[in-house]
Amino acid sequence: MRRTAWWRWGGRALGAFGGGVVLTVAIAWANVGRHAGGGSGWRPEPLTAAAAMQLWQTERPADFAEQTTGGHTARSVACTVTVAFGRSAGGPEAICELRYGWPMRAMRMVNYRTNPPLPATRQFRGAFLTGGSILPPAVPWLVVWPGLLVDAVFLAAASVLVVMLVSAGRRWWRRRRGRCGGCGYDTRLIDATRCPECGATLRPRS
Ligand SMILES: [Zn+2]
Numbered sequence: 001m002r003r004t005a006w007w008r009w010g011g012r013a014l015g016a017f018g019g020g021v022v023l024t025v026a027i028a029w030a031n032v033g034r035h036a037g038g039g040s041g042w043r044p045e046p047l048t049a050a051a052a053m054q055l056w057q058t059e060r061p062a063d064f065a066e067q068t069t070g071g072h073t074a075r076s077v078a079c080t081v082t083v084a085f086g087r088s089a090g091g092p093e094a095i096c097e098l099r100y101g102w103p104m105r106a107m108r109m110v111n112y113r114t115n116p117p118l119p120a121t122r123q124f125r126g127a128f129l130t131g132g133s134i135l136p137p138a139v140p141w142l143v144v145w146p147g148l149l150v151d152a153v154f155l156a157a158a159s160v161l162v163v164m165l166v167s168a169g170r171r172w173w174r175r176r177r178g179r180c181g182g183c184g185y186d187t188r189l190i191d192a193t194r195c196p197e198c199g200a201t202l203r204p205r206s
Helices: 003-030 049-059 145-176
Strands: 043-046 068-075 079-088 091-100 107-114 127-129 138-140
Touching: 003 091, 003 107, 003 138, 003 145, 049 068, 049 079, 049 091, 107 127, 107 138
Parallel strands: none
Antiparallel strands: 043 068, 068 079, 079 091, 091 107, 127 138
16 A cells, blocks of 8 residues: 555544544443442442452542451443442441443542541542532543553444445445446446546446
8 A cells, every 4th residue: 555545544543543432431421320220230249358458448538447348349231330348437438439331441430438428529539520410420530541442442443334334335225226336426328437427436237
């Protein structure tokens, strides 16, 4: 391929990947608010003591107790909620990590739950607080990089495939009606190998 062709294909691939990133974030955010849990589609499973402790220690605010009392993970198609429970002298504490995205989780936020509750500004880390009237009260902005990359590539490839199928179908339909596959120009009375309108090669009709 010539250099310009490489540039063109590189630009297209980059554009498709950018579209994949946008789709990934849109799918992740569209699933925020489905984390109430317990409903259909959720598959809860116990969290190992080591995994609960790791979540607890990586996300623990300084005023939370140092020990966990266990935890669990609940998954649905596009969301994962992992909870580590703790107990301090002040009362029960929980750290929830909420992950969103499909097919892999790509965006995450951390939610601190205590009884009595923390002030609103301290209940989340890695989230935009929206006020919660139309949007969910918190929308994540922390990125799970492997998930974002895999989702973006997968969704970009899926989008390109859909576009290719649609345009192949359109070309087939135009040719079937005796028109140029490239532009739809009526070629039934034209005896040429190239379309006079767009220059596309015309396939001889049998
Ligand atoms: Zn044409």
